[in-house]
Amino acid sequence: MDSLVVSNIRQRPLRSAISILGVALGVALVMLFTGLARGMSDDLQKRSSNVTAEIIFTRPGSTQLIASSANVSTKYVALLQQIEGVESVSPVIRHVYPSGSFGFDQVEGVEWDGFSKMNNIRLIQGHPPTGPDEILIDETKASRNHPVGSTLKVFGDKLYRVAGIYAPESGARVKMTLAALQDALEAPNKCTFIYVKVKNPSEQLAVAKRINEALPGNKIQPTRELFATIENSIPGLKVFLRMLVVLAAIVSALVIMLAMHTTITERTREIGILKAMGASRAYIIGEIEREALLISFLGLLVGFALAGIGGFGIHKATGLIFEFGARWALTAAAIGLIGGALGALYPAARAANLDPVNALAYE
């Protein structure tokens, strides 16, 4: 029976290829979208985990995923430094701006010496920015053909020169001096938030409480909460991904259903012959399901390949990060196979119930 399944698929190569591609499309879509969400989320998490300051001092509404404002006075830097348990503080001004890669990007203005020391970040090439038109970038940004000495637009039309490359990646990929960004945003003596590093990490809650008592009316939160996952920042994303999975399953099922329906119509007489030979209903359904599953399996492999190639190509072109995980790969595989099996069920049942005499007479 396996040879009949394989030979049937080979007999109609174009239709088989289209059916395989239909399944592959659903699989690839699931893999690409979930890979993108996961890649971006993990990248954001990775960069946030490289910020060793435990507390962020800010104002309500100053930071969102795709927006930020400089509404914290830098006068709080000195005040925070005096609070018991605080080891060091570093003001950061963050600007979110429209960008071609994913619609938005970020740049941070920092006092490099204090910031880098606090977060154990080092320069691996070049030197710290000395002027208002110099920036530092991380390795990922540098890998997109931005070596030390090159220029690039960060926001607006002004060109900035890459003075150095830092590692590990931390927060925004592009950093400039605090003063330069304050100037550019016309926000003198302002920042978006202030990192606070405590002397004893086990006492960070106590220090946070002291800060809140000393400087009420502000927002004090653990650093890790600022860099929320992409899914938490965009609540609809989880729903979107689930809907995508459902749609992919439906696409796979419909493609297979149409392919099997056409196949069965063309092979009505063959089904009649099978019945004349004594093939049971279960046998006929099994044959059609096996053919559908084989097409789905091939679609799965092509889908994985397309996702890999697509993800690589998109990453090269745009810098977007994809991370393909086993869980979503299994989900995509299940979608392809189950969708295919379910899609073939109705045509298979119809085939099994064909009248053998009429089927044998079919032209």
Add this chain to the structure above:
Amino acid sequence: MATILKADNLEKVYRIGKVDVPALRGVSLAVQEGEFVAVMGPSGCGKSTMLHLLGGLLTPTKGRILIDGEDLTAASDAKRTDIRRRKIGFVFQRFNLFPTLTAEGNLRLAERIHGNGADDPDRRLEILRMLHLEDKMHHKPLELSGGEQQRVALARAVVNRPAIVLADEPTGNLDSENSELVLKMFRELNDRFNQTIIMITHNPEAAAACQRIIQMRDGHIV
């Protein structure tokens, strides 16, 4: 010899729209094991309907069919399919081979449908050799002549040692030379293996090869 097929007072009425069309009007026959029987008659006399009833592809409006002791008419669709699988082999006028499978592949398919894990390459080779097809084992139907295709169909019908072979105009699409060859194979199966064969034919020469000829007219055996 034992009676391998018994049909009692078979009637078959087709409902076409609002009209009842009687195809069989009370046919009774008995076939002994090892008999080679021809069924002849003009077009529309009910030959094919009777063959389909005997093969369990249709259910009669009235009457009873026993195949090797098993009641076909009282059986459910699944049971009829099971009896057909175990007891009956079909040969059709249009060969009805699977075009994507080789000659051996068609026989193998029959074995698989038969079930019980049957996979007997020696048996397949024996059958194909007997039908002078051993050189054509790996050829697909489109690579075979009409006579060769019909012999492959015959091989497929007998590979599982059915109690009865039902042949519907097996030489209808063949020239005289190939017809003679196929009929010779039928006779050989009957002679060597005591295979019971019921064959519908328009061809008097084909009927002459049989041990008994049943004449039908207007849904009756005459």
